[in-house]
Amino acid sequence: MLARTGWSVRVNERTPAIREVGAGIFLRNNSIEVLEEFGVLDSLRARGTELSHQITVDGAGSVMEERSLSGMSRVTVLPRQALVEELLAAAVNAGVEVVTGAEAVGISPDGSLTLRDGSQRKADLVVAADGVHSRLRSSFGELAKPRLLPTTINRYLLPHRKFAVEPFHREFWGPNRRIGIAPAGPDATYVYQVCKASDHAAGKLPSDAELWTRSIPVLADFFQEIARAPSIPHQYVTVKCSKWSVGRAAIIGDAAHGMPPTLGQGAGVSIMNARGLAAALTQHQDVATALRDWETTVRYITDRTQAWAIRFDVFANRFPDNLAFMRWPVAWCFKNFPILNARMRIAERGLVDTHLGQKLESSALFS
Template identity: 25%
Template structure:
């Protein structure tokens, strides 16, 4: 189309999906000097506002690389301590969470919609174009550029297409049409209440190893209890998910929680209307991430069950590594190879680890506390020092990867 190629042969980048992965990628790519436009099908920023999540230290470290920590920490509340209880209410462990020594890096609990809105507001403040309300219909990958068509008849053309459109990604259907998310063995309920008969520090996250469900909760500074429950069993049907009511979800969950002597049942009983339920799903490892001028990131590429609580943090890492790879590599193909080389081992380890927890392969109370919901892992095999180097904005990823490769593999 006659555009002048920029860094790595890319001048214009189209991002499909304005959630955490897509908007964070836009912010990081903008900082790296790219012209980027985000297209979000939802008419505003409040998609998935019902569910809450935890941002781990690695996610906040990623945010810091494109100067978005303050935008995100303006919502939600920090968590500094993890407590684990058994089904009798006995405390099994109490540990500080990672990042408590750095005021920018403590874990943060917030609603997904709050995170999306904060990132989109920051993108708008920086002049990044985020367009709402048009749903992707098709992708046409050409020799010189890629064109996307939307259901409203509009089109957009760029040098690279980033599919950050989540678990049911339309972009993924053009890259890996035979691959679908799979059920990971449990359904998850989220709720909020200001009436729970529990008080406690607002920086404490409590995980309960129940006999019939895993349960976690935190109390906000405003006195609102955020809770989740993970229940093993067959997936809920689409009809159940569409027609379920808070009363029905309470009736489903309370008999399981009342088997134990913990505060979980009281919290759920006190929750009258704010309950959300979803089947936990994951992308199969080895799912193709790219074809031609299109690349998948975030949940579209590597969704995991929520058991390790790392979904949003992994998406934020994706954003930084992608922007740096495109900034540092000599051409687009090399950049996307560097990106996949660095990201795939880490995120697929997280898929496997989280899936094992969801399927009951090992107790979440025995896992090293690197993230919440599990209480989690550090998503090895990438070590902490290597991750810090990968995310550090001043580290050249092309040099890092080629210098560590055998001479015959460089190129």
């Protein structure tokens, strides 16, 4: 986005190759709008699946909630590697220089970047995007540390659509155990399996098909399938930085606002905020002023989304067993009172309600 609006951009990538470790990823309306604007979505569509419905089901198969995914609620699911590859191609086509094996170890407010080999580079703007375990955020006084939440997620990418023929995202809820299933392109299915971190039997790999079947009987055949499939385990983590910028240095993405994936907004908020940053830099000649305007304008959306993602984790994954009967009434309220969904899904509107949501002046370059 910076290159398309006139900047000379260099990406320093720590690893020897550009690659993603993960399974599938949900892109919601706020990130879809950005990818459309910059001409990346068309190539992604062929590698993902645009969903039509999200359905929440209990262990016996009864529908708790159903949502139509259209307009500002639209969702596309695809393999993470596909997203990384398409963004890389778009960046290179825009003139971005990508240097691999170049680990950054320090940044400073004056725009200096220090690499692992001891070399230093100066820039008008330095952006750190090095994930929840960021080393760079401490370079300008940010002492935020990742906070582990007591929830475990195992992710799978199945090489078929046997259990996801329709363009639906289905989520099955057992007692503090949850499974999500969604098609992720023509020949792949993204699956996530969530439980309490203390529920070691449910979180272990390979997955215990018999144990999970007792929690969600309707998926007995499915659990036999994923018991044989490779999986990537994670524990939910959150990061909240007191500030996202200082001088001519900024921090973005999970490094600034890592959140649990309960709302599918980790990537979405990052892409949306990156779009806001590019817009702010077109509206202000001074970089430090642009960074302050950017954070002031977009931060409230991110903070509210992060707070709701944490609340939803408690409701979906760590609800007290003796209050399990309350899940149906709560789900009913979210289904029948749109204002609740609107508050929880504030990020799906993107930046449309802010001055940074205006179309960029150089948008003719994006076609």
